């Protein structure tokens with residue numbers, strides 16, 4: 001807890017992540033963009049558990065255990081990082097895991113590579129859904145939970161991305177870490193900071209917004225959406241923040257229009273698809289800083305940030321923290337697309 005800070009009313013949490021993660025300067029890119037650019041290495045929350053999802057799962061799985069669950073049920077894209085982290089963490093806790101994953105043709109599921117390989121390796125049961133069925137995922141999850149209950153199991157439902165009020169606590173905790181990290185930098189904690197990250201299902205954005213308020217950090221939170229659009233995320237992130245405020249009686253002032261900042265325009269060719277602009281940027285960051293971004297989330301967000309900075313170097317102020325939310329395993333299924341750039 002930062003000095004002078006009010007006690008934050010965290011729910012019960014399991015210790016599953018390698019946290020606190022480091023905050024590291026990106027010196028060559030800082031020079032290029034003319035800002036002090038840092039990266040919060042949440043890709044280092046674990047090797048197999050790399051990324052932002054395990055921070056949310058520490059709270060969600062604690063809740064699952066408290067409720068006597070024996071099987072975790074969640075959903076996502078075929079190469080979902082959230083599904084992979086959930087599967088591995090659940091198995092580590094001795095729980096069963098069932099994943100509802102979307103694919104074009106459930107009779108011909110995608111190859112065993114990247115995250116899917118790891119899901120299967122730890123023994124997750126995978127149910128393949130069509131895109132149309134995935135559009136009704138709340139209903140599909142409820143039906144799957146019912147069938148698990150009918151077979152004598154006790155399921156715990158985690159929504160897409162672990163993005164709900166409980167999961168958001170993971171990023172409240174990350175802001176608390178960040179406050180400590182920033183206190184050691186030149187200009188210290190008082191200097192305004194912009195926290196930039198990829199927004200995919202909204203829970204990380206919501207947690208960061210709530211965290212900045214609860215910790216009292218002088219920071220602006222900017223999400224760069226990798227799917228859907230700004231209006232969609234004002235609604236989704238707004239709902240998560242408001243539910244958390246109501247459920248945990250946080251007594252925080254909150255307005256979706258004022259507090260949620262989403263920079264739209266970088267979805268590119270669509271969710272999960274990367275073009276040569278984003279892949280070239282991933283190569284540049286790898287070669288200049290030795291940092292590996294992924295093509296679905298962090299590569300797109302970093303690309304969006306760099307485009308905005310090239311247009312206006314002052315757009316995010318003098319100090320930026322880019323949250324590296326992981327996703328490394330998503331690089332491997334795109335090897336064929338990346339190869340021509342190397």
Ligand SMILES: Cc1ncc(COP(=O)(O)O)c(C=O)c1O
Pocket residue numbers: 051052080081082161163198199200201202203204205294297298325326327328
């Ligand atoms: C690597 C990575 N980064 C960022 C995100 C976005 O986080 P959120 O779903 O909380 O918006 C996700 C998941 O969607 C992810 O897997």
